[in-house]
Amino acid sequence: MTLHGLASIYANTGKIEEAIAHYQQSLEIKESIGNVQGQAATLAMLGQLLAYNKGDFVTALKYLHQSLEIFQRIQSPDAETVRKIINDVQKMANG
Template identity: 65%
Template sequence: MNRSLALSHLNSTTPGKDWQCSRESCYFAPTSTNLCGSRGSSQGDRILSRTLELKEKIGYVRVKAATFAMLGQLLADKKGDFDKALNYLHQSLDILQHLRSPEADKVRKIIARVQQMAGN
């Protein structure tokens, strides 16, 4: 479906003011008016609030995974503490696999490198 056809279809079902468009793409940016019919409605506020909470948690978990990976690398490279390093790296890998993140492949490679350094 070409962009103008897609936009006309979307705009026919959704108020246009909630679509944010650039030359490359468009995305829906709903307001609580769209979600519940009246601005300031508690149902819409709850939905938006919950969405923000979930985004925050996902972001927090990704930061946690990155922190574990960095700690693991530092412990292996600077301290030679391979057991602790691998523990942190595996925690990072578990999180990234749960999130189905492509970053999991990078952590797998780091684990393989640390295991090789440790002589495993």
């Protein structure tokens, strides 16, 4: 099982702090080995967790924008999904 997968399990079972910690560890490893698509996916998951579960919209949007930038750079169709998530989070942040 990967750290990203373990983080997803923690998130799905409501263990948000554990999920965040494992996503952050996963991100560090993906950065160190140059896995940019994996970085983008993990950044998106971190952003969603922070926005929807912690209400930390500033940090969430930072991660989501980083994810979007990577997905756009590698021309991934996931860029559109992240763009929609950013719009949702911005609406939540603005009340």
